[in-house]
Amino acid sequence: MDGHSDAERIAHLEGRVAALEGALKERSRVLRLLQSQLCRRDLILFSRIEAGLPPLPFGDFEPAFWSETVALAPSDVEETLTDLWRSLKSVAAPPAGGGAGGR
Amino acid sequence: MRKASLIILAWNRWELTARCLDTLRRTDLEGAEVLVVDNGSTDETPCRLAGLEAATDPAGWGPAGLRVVTLPRNVGFVRGNNAGIAVADPAADIVLLNNDLEFLQRDWLQRLRRCAHSAPDIGVVGCRLVLPSGSLLHAGTYILPDTVWGQQIGSLEKDIGQYPGVYDVEGIVFACAYLKRELIDAIGGLALDFESYFEDTDYCLRAREAGFRTVLCGDVTLVHDEHGSTRGDDGALMRLFQGSRQIFRKKWGAKLEARYRHRLLWQSIMNFPSGYAMSCRELLKALEDERVKTVYRYVYGPGTVFSPSEPEQSGDYRLNVISARRSPRRPAVAVVYGQGDIFARNRGRYKIGYTMLEVDGFPRDWVRQANRMDEVWVPSAFNRDGFLRSGLERPIHVMPLGVDVRYFHPGIVSYPNPAGEYLFFSSFEWGERKEPWLLLKTFNDEFSASEPVRLLCKIINRDPEVRVKEEIRRLCLKPSGGKISYLFNLEFPHYQLGSLYRSADCFVGVSRGEGWNMPLMEAMACGLPTIATDWGAHTEFLHPGIGYPLAVRRTVPAIAKCPYYTGFSWADPDPDHLRHLLREVYEDREEARRRGQAAAREMAEKWTWQRAAQRIRARLEAIAG
Numbered sequence: 161m162d163g164h165s166d167a168e169r170i171a172h173l174e175g176r177v178a179a180l181e182g183a184l185k186e187r188s189r190v191l192r193l194l195q196s197q198l199c200r201r202d203l204i205l206f207s208r209i210e211a212g213l214p215p216l217p218f219g220d221f222e223p224a225f226w227s228e229t230v231a232l233a234p235s236d237v238e239e240t241l242t243d244l245w246r247s248l249k250s251v252a253a254p255p256a257g258g259g260a261g262g263r
Numbered sequence: 264m265r266k267a268s269l270i271i272l273a274w275n276r277w278e279l280t281a282r283c284l285d286t287l288r289r290t291d292l293e294g295a296e297v298l299v300v301d302n303g304s305t306d307e308t309p310c311r312l313a314g315l316e317a318a319t320d321p322a323g324w325g326p327a328g329l330r331v332v333t334l335p336r337n338v339g340f341v342r343g344n345n346a347g348i349a350v351a352d353p354a355a356d357i358v359l360l361n362n363d364l365e366f367l368q369r370d371w372l373q374r375l376r377r378c379a380h381s382a383p384d385i386g387v388v389g390c391r392l393v394l395p396s397g398s399l400l401h402a403g404t405y406i407l408p409d410t411v412w413g414q415q416i417g418s419l420e421k422d423i424g425q426y427p428g429v430y431d432v433e434g435i436v437f438a439c440a441y442l443k444r445e446l447i448d449a450i451g452g453l454a455l456d457f458e459s460y461f462e463d464t465d466y467c468l469r470a471r472e473a474g475f476r477t478v479l480c481g482d483v484t485l486v487h488d489e490h491g492s493t494r495g496d497d498g499a500l501m502r503l504f505q506g507s508r509q510i511f512r513k514k515w516g517a518k519l520e521a522r523y524r525h526r527l528l529w530q531s532i533m534n535f536p537s538g539y540a541m542s543c544r545e546l547l548k549a550l551e552d553e554r555v556k557t558v559y560r561y562v563y564g565p566g567t568v569f570s571p572s573e574p575e576q577s578g579d580y581r582l583n584v585i586s587a588r589r590s591p592r593r594p595a596v597a598v599v600y601g602q603g604d605i606f607a608r609n610r611g612r613y614k615i616g617y618t619m620l621e622v623d624g625f626p627r628d629w630v631r632q633a634n635r636m637d638e639v640w641v642p643s644a645f646n647r648d649g650f651l652r653s654g655l656e657r658p659i660h661v662m663p664l665g666v667d668v669r670y671f672h673p674g675i676v677s678y679p680n681p682a683g684e685y686l687f688f689s690s691f692e693w694g695e696r697k698e699p700w701l702l703l704k705t706f707n708d709e710f711s712a713s714e715p716v717r718l719l720c721k722i723i724n725r726d727p728e729v730r731v732k733e734e735i736r737r738l739c740l741k742p743s744g745g746k747i748s749y750l751f752n753l754e755f756p757h758y759q760l761g762s763l764y765r766s767a768d769c770f771v772g773v774s775r776g777e778g779w780n781m782p783l784m785e786a787m788a789c790g791l792p793t794i795a796t797d798w799g800a801h802t803e804f805l806h807p808g809i810g811y812p813l814a815v816r817r818t819v820p821a822i823a824k825c826p827y828y829t830g831f832s833w834a835d836p837d838p839d840h841l842r843h844l845l846r847e848v849y850e851d852r853e854e855a856r857r858r859g860q861a862a863a864r865e866m867a868e869k870w871t872w873q874r875a876a877q878r879i880r881a882r883l884e885a886i887a888g
Contacts (some may be wrong), residue, residue, distance in 0.1 A: 222748070226751050235755050236756075237762040238678055245681055
């Protein structure tokens with residue numbers, strides 16, 4: 161035996177469980193934060209990197225992220241605009257206001 | 264208010280009937296009675312209906328309550344509905360309803376009733392039907408004599424609010440059909456020639472023969488779990504369908520064919536992403552509606568200026584049928600719709616060349632070929648004058664293009680920026696003619712990053728020699744200036760583009776010249792204020808009452824890669840005036856909105872594809888003498 165009493169071992173294990181629970185809680189908080197703030201493309205990107213897959217190529221709304229191609233990418237207006245608006249939203253920004261221009 | 268008898272035909276699948284009744288009950292049923300016809304169900308339906316009938320709270324089902332008609336066996340869709348019509352109040356209108364419907368619009372019945380009684384010659388009223396997934400299933404039907412296979416309009420597109428208002432259709436599916444009593448008195452119930460399928464189109468055609476119109480009330484949308492009530496035996500359904508189709512062909516085939524008033528060979532381009540192709544598709548469909556029987560043939564291909572062969576499938580049933588029609592070797596009248604250097608391929612005895620160009624004249628070869636036509640069509644006075652200046656000696660007619668106001672209108676679903684920025688939108692192919700540098704630079708200079716305003720540019724570039732990124736970088740746009748976002752080489756389904764326009768507050772186009780300017784017209788039809796260069800074909804439909812024409816400093820030589828422009832001129836838009844207009848629209852939003860709304864009204868009144876097809880039909884009538 162290692163000289164520790166059962167009570168000490170239980171306390172040690174309980175401490176580890178508590179630490180893991182704390183880490184899990186923190187991890188969940190971070191994931192929730194990412195989910196609420198990242199656009200769909202970035203979430204996919206995040207998941208792929210986490211899973212060890214190569215990231216998606218950058219593209220979309222800023223020239224810096226384009227790959228200069230002449231191929232057209234099939235897209236959906238709702239998904240594209242939702243992504244665009246989310247990509248423009250600062251993490252620190254206050255809650256969004258009403259629609260533009262009285263539409 | 265005319266009473267309406269709602270007839271719900273049920274056959275097994277009690278869960279569907281229960282859902283149908285449950286949602287129906289929550290709607291406004293004033294002036295209605297509800298009849299459920301049990302078409303010989305063998306599940307729990309008879310028992311459940313009996314219980315419901317006995318326990319019905321009259322207030323929940325309107326004054327007449329809910330009645331059940333029990334048939335001893337399944338007599339089919341036609342006889343089942345006729346059984347309901349037979350026991351309904353003989354003074355009431357009839358509304359035939361499938362039991363796989365869901366009613367999510369409280370005033371659906373009142374809207375249908377209002378629509379039905381808005382004109383004495385309306386006999387049949389249908390509505391939009393969407394699948395439970397939200398896809399648009401039905402906005403009316405059409406049937407072509409070539410195939411005698413009824414097709415639903417708007418099939419399976421995402422529901423973005425297309426097909427609003429009231430419009431005439433050839434037929435509707437009878438999953439929901441409001442039939443006015445006057446019509447029933449005139450032609451009776453559904454024809455007993457059919458057990459199921461085609462009875463609805465048959466009824467609408469019979470109504471038409473009796474002098475009644477069939478209309479689609481686009482302001483009513485019901486959820487239809489299509490075939491939910493008959494799902495399970497595809498083979499039996501197909502046998503039923505083909506049997507009814509044969510009967511329908513015998514009854515109506517010759518009459519459908521006899522409706523055509525003109526025949527026309529249309530040589531053009533359809534299945535490529537080009538302006539000619541897109542407008543060709545719309546014109547062919549509109550001509551069909553105007554009873555012009557067109558045969559389509561691809562005019563380009565090997566040995567022409569555009570050598571690729573055309574993909575056979577258009578993605579549209581009606582266009583595929585038009586393409587598959589047999590063409591006489593020497594048709595009486597043929598239109599070549601494309602660039603003027605392809606006119607020589609016209610195969611008609613009477614030859615028409617229909618073209619457009621973005622500069623102030625036409626190339627010598629185009630004029631040479633045009634002078635071998637019997638007549639020439641262009642969409643604008645701008646092009647007519649340019650052709651005549653360039654030496655055209657044949658008769659020339661202005662035949663404007665149009666816009667589909669069922670897909671481009673102010674009620675289309677939008678996805679505006681939730682941060683509330685004012686959004687200018689522009690859509691163009693990167694190149695000299697569209698002058699993107701002017702727009703980006705001017706916008707960036709005029710506004711500051713701190714202002715809640717943004718320019719969104721939808722850019723297409725198919726030229727591998729052009730580096731859009733590099734060209735934007737060279738503009739040295741200021742980070743402190745007006746904010747710009749880009750949608751680069753994204754290909755949206757054409758039917759969704761209205762949502763893109765509606766998500767913006769103002770459309771801007773600063774091109775040097777246009778042969779028509781479809782994006783501008785689409786934006787205007789969507790009710791957006793628009794800023795566009797006051798030069799080119801679109802001056803045909805843009806004026807200060809409905810938009811913001813952008814002043815031109817002068818015309819300048821049209822220097823571009825396109826060889827057709829050599830030796831001609833185009834516009835030099837005024838940057839100072841552009842700055843002024845951007846600021847004016849941004850600051851006086853009330854006036855901008857007013858002009859946008861006026862634009863939408865004017866597009867719907869004067870510039871539809873139907874109007875364009877009517878002009879062509881009128882011209883064909885004149886040619887035929």
